[in-house]
Amino acid sequence: MVQAYVFIQAAMGKPSAVAEALRGLPEVKSAVVVTGPYDVIALIEAPDLQALGRVITEKIQTIEGVERTLTSLVTGI
Amino acid sequence: MVQAYVFIQAAMGKPSAVAEALRGLPEVKSAVVVTGPYDVIALIEAPDLQALGRVITEKIQTIEGVERTLTSLVTGI
Amino acid sequence: MVQAYVFIQAAMGKPSAVAEALRGLPEVKSAVVVTGPYDVIALIEAPDLQALGRVITEKIQTIEGVERTLTSLVTGI
Amino acid sequence: MVQAYVFIQAAMGKPSAVAEALRGLPEVKSAVVVTGPYDVIALIEAPDLQALGRVITEKIQTIEGVERTLTSLVTGI
Amino acid sequence: MVQAYVFIQAAMGKPSAVAEALRGLPEVKSAVVVTGPYDVIALIEAPDLQALGRVITEKIQTIEGVERTLTSLVTGI
Amino acid sequence: MVQAYVFIQAAMGKPSAVAEALRGLPEVKSAVVVTGPYDVIALIEAPDLQALGRVITEKIQTIEGVERTLTSLVTGI
Amino acid sequence: MVQAYVFIQAAMGKPSAVAEALRGLPEVKSAVVVTGPYDVIALIEAPDLQALGRVITEKIQTIEGVERTLTSLVTGI
Amino acid sequence: MVQAYVFIQAAMGKPSAVAEALRGLPEVKSAVVVTGPYDVIALIEAPDLQALGRVITEKIQTIEGVERTLTSLVTGI
Amino acid sequence: MVQAYVFIQAAMGKPSAVAEALRGLPEVKSAVVVTGPYDVIALIEAPDLQALGRVITEKIQTIEGVERTLTSLVTGI
Amino acid sequence: MVQAYVFIQAAMGKPSAVAEALRGLPEVKSAVVVTGPYDVIALIEAPDLQALGRVITEKIQTIEGVERTLTSLVTGI
Numbered sequence: 193m194v195q196a197y198v199f200i201q202a203a204m205g206k207p208s209a210v211a212e213a214l215r216g217l218p219e220v221k222s223a224v225v226v227t228g229p230y231d232v233i234a235l236i237e238a239p240d241l242q243a244l245g246r247v248i249t250e251k252i253q254t255i256e257g258v259e260r261t262l263t264s265l266v267t268g269i
Numbered sequence: 270m271v272q273a274y275v276f277i278q279a280a281m282g283k284p285s286a287v288a289e290a291l292r293g294l295p296e297v298k299s300a301v302v303v304t305g306p307y308d309v310i311a312l313i314e315a316p317d318l319q320a321l322g323r324v325i326t327e328k329i330q331t332i333e334g335v336e337r338t339l340t341s342l343v344t345g346i
Numbered sequence: 347m348v349q350a351y352v353f354i355q356a357a358m359g360k361p362s363a364v365a366e367a368l369r370g371l372p373e374v375k376s377a378v379v380v381t382g383p384y385d386v387i388a389l390i391e392a393p394d395l396q397a398l399g400r401v402i403t404e405k406i407q408t409i410e411g412v413e414r415t416l417t418s419l420v421t422g423i
Numbered sequence: 424m425v426q427a428y429v430f431i432q433a434a435m436g437k438p439s440a441v442a443e444a445l446r447g448l449p450e451v452k453s454a455v456v457v458t459g460p461y462d463v464i465a466l467i468e469a470p471d472l473q474a475l476g477r478v479i480t481e482k483i484q485t486i487e488g489v490e491r492t493l494t495s496l497v498t499g500i
Numbered sequence: 501m502v503q504a505y506v507f508i509q510a511a512m513g514k515p516s517a518v519a520e521a522l523r524g525l526p527e528v529k530s531a532v533v534v535t536g537p538y539d540v541i542a543l544i545e546a547p548d549l550q551a552l553g554r555v556i557t558e559k560i561q562t563i564e565g566v567e568r569t570l571t572s573l574v575t576g577i
Numbered sequence: 578m579v580q581a582y583v584f585i586q587a588a589m590g591k592p593s594a595v596a597e598a599l600r601g602l603p604e605v606k607s608a609v610v611v612t613g614p615y616d617v618i619a620l621i622e623a624p625d626l627q628a629l630g631r632v633i634t635e636k637i638q639t640i641e642g643v644e645r646t647l648t649s650l651v652t653g654i
Numbered sequence: 655m656v657q658a659y660v661f662i663q664a665a666m667g668k669p670s671a672v673a674e675a676l677r678g679l680p681e682v683k684s685a686v687v688v689t690g691p692y693d694v695i696a697l698i699e700a701p702d703l704q705a706l707g708r709v710i711t712e713k714i715q716t717i718e719g720v721e722r723t724l725t726s727l728v729t730g731i
Numbered sequence: 732m733v734q735a736y737v738f739i740q741a742a743m744g745k746p747s748a749v750a751e752a753l754r755g756l757p758e759v760k761s762a763v764v765v766t767g768p769y770d771v772i773a774l775i776e777a778p779d780l781q782a783l784g785r786v787i788t789e790k791i792q793t794i795e796g797v798e799r800t801l802t803s804l805v806t807g808i
Numbered sequence: 809m810v811q812a813y814v815f816i817q818a819a820m821g822k823p824s825a826v827a828e829a830l831r832g833l834p835e836v837k838s839a840v841v842v843t844g845p846y847d848v849i850a851l852i853e854a855p856d857l858q859a860l861g862r863v864i865t866e867k868i869q870t871i872e873g874v875e876r877t878l879t880s881l882v883t884g885i
Numbered sequence: 886m887v888q889a890y891v892f893i894q895a896a897m898g899k900p901s902a903v904a905e906a907l908r909g910l911p912e913v914k915s916a917v918v919v920t921g922p923y924d925v926i927a928l929i930e931a932p933d934l935q936a937l938g939r940v941i942t943e944k945i946q947t948i949e950g951v952e953r954t955l956t957s958l959v960t961g962i
Contacts, residue, residue, distance in 0.1 A: 265382070
């Protein structure tokens with residue numbers, strides 16, 4: 193299992209809608225609206241890096257209101 | 270009660286209108302047009318973080334002329 | 347209860363030691379070494395913002411190897 | 424009377440001490456430790472811009488633990 | 501009297517037109533096209549900060565070709 | 578097997594020495610001195626993310642002349 | 655033969671399609687979707703710098719979904 | 732005679748066309764497509780700073796495909 | 809005669825001393841402590857670009873407390 | 886033959902000395918002190934990329950006063 197944090201810049205007024213859409217995805221363990229330079233932070237899990245890559249590019253990046261994503265892999269040390 | 274500063278980048282020519290709209294919100298304690306890298310700085314208050322989150326994403330970010338917001342929570346130490 | 351993500355830039359060679367020291371703090375729910383622009387990401391919890399502020403400035407920032415911290419509050423919406 | 428926000432980057436572990444030292448200055452109306460890209464935000468007041476400039480460069484910038492300051496003038500519109 | 505430098509990013513091909521429009525404003529003491537990260541730098545004067553704020557947001561930011569402005573107040577020390 | 582690109586900022590005059598030291602590590606598939614914002618780019622491989630994390634923080638970051646590292650995981654899609 | 659890494663920022667949802675289109679080009683030795691500040695990293699080869707320049711500006715930059723490219727030349731030391 | 736380097740960010744797929752258009756201008760001594768954070772670098776010459784300013788804002792910035800320019804004056808020491 | 813604005817980042821507590829030292833140089837027409845991302849802004853004049861270059865690198869950059877300078881040439885259009 | 890521009894950030898007061906040292910190297914076709922975000926720009930030539938890499942890392946980066954270098958390869962299209 194691989195884990196990653198995904199930092200999301202959302203369109204104005206959209207952070208809650210984006211967080212809610214994220215929470216509808218099985219791979220998303222948590223998705224919260226936050227303060228600071230990012231609008232939403234999601235913790236996601238996938239069987240391997242390939243599956244993780246697809247979740248980010250095909251599911252998360254296509255949610256309406258998502259403007260930019262930055263992914264940080266959990267190395268587990 | 271939680272407090273936060275919200276730094277706002279406004280569209281060209283809109284800072285005063287944005288500040289005025291902000292001052293119409295009950296949660297906004299002060300909203301001023303400033304010099305420097307941001308255009309408007311608001312000091313807001315809400316009963317808890319959830320309410321604060323909603324004020325920012327549903328009220329402030331939807332004001333016409335607001336292009337980007339960055340929120341700094343007051344930790345009170 | 348308030349939650350926050352703390353993004354940490356660590357000195358070269360120190361991320362694991364920083365993550366380990368973080369995991370020794372009761373307020374730290376998780377602390378992992380990550381890839382990307384930050385070295386370590388911690389999820390912390392405290393009774394209120396004041397307590398949260400003290401954990402960050404008095405406990406986390408004083409761990410040997412911590413060079414910069416950036417805190418993102420979970421707004422819970 | 425002129426007002427300004429001063430955003431302060433503090434040395435690791437020093438934000439509380441810096442905020443406390445700031446609150447000891449008569450020109451400082453408020454000084455709080457915050458989350459986000461800055462560590463401390465002060466609201467200051469002075470009779471005119473000259474006095475304001477001196478407070479920042481001769482009083483605030485010489486507080487132990489202050490690494491960088493960025494000042495935003497309140498224009499009052 | 502308060503003075504400020506206003507750094508202006510202009511649309512491609514527009515710096516001279518922007519500088520010329522600026523020079524038509526009574527509050528503008530000088531406005532020149534420059535090299536470096538900004539396109540035009542204006543030195544402006546106003547009776548007080550409120551008037552200065554209005555010149556920037558209502559007159560300068562509404563000149564055709566002005567994309568971003570950054571204002572630096574002269575503290576006079 | 579997981580793969581990652583590690584972008585390295587090296588001290589002045591050290592890129593070749595850093596690249597050479599990297600090529601001495603079994604996990605490093607290639608390490609080259611490059612032009613552009615980074616000085617050296619390494620392609621590394623490890624059995625899993627934990628092993629990858631250790632290579633980066635305990636082996637690569639402790640090479641003399643390595644000032645900063647930024648890791649990009651290959652997702653394989 | 656000259657080699658270069660090309661870091662690519664892709665439109666939301668497009669990294670996989672961009673990587674796939676890249677892998678269709680004979681000059682592209684590898685093209686992978688990655689985590690971190692870039693979306694796709696390609697390793698390309700060309701007989702000389704002129705040919706390399708044309709591959710980047712006429713083939714890679716015209717792939718649908720490519721928003722920005724940054725090229726790092728392999729110096730081979 | 733004054734000399735300046737002009738760093739140009741070009742639209743995707745346009746660097747060669749921009750460089751070619753530049754080479755058609757008498758004031759342009761050289762214009763080449765480059766790797767790194769800029770797309771094209773031109774070396775230009777003009778009788779004085781005023782003429783130089785006009786070449787940049789009226790000729791170079793109006794070439795189709797030029798998105799941003801940054802000018803560095805040669806001081807000749 | 810050539811004119812330039814020099815933006816100066818000063819060490820903490822030093823802006824006034826730097827501005828004062830600058831005002832002692834014949835080539836400096838004005839030097840003021842300012843708010844915003846820079847600490848001091850000087851307007852300088854020299855017979856030609858060579859002389860201007862020497863004023864910046866040999867006189868201004870060697871003033872105690874000057875950490876970084878960024879020069880913007882006045883093109884006069 | 887390969888050509889590259891090398892943008893150099895120099896220590897305060899050192900640009901002229903750095904430019905002079907550069908002009909002493911056979912591979913350096915021109916080296917000038919400039920205004921803007923860099924201090925010195927050199928145009929260098931070498932038989933191939935390997936030789937170019939060595940000139941930058943072993944000769945240019947070891948000149949006293951050179952703090953950072955950024956290299957842009959001329960692609961010749």
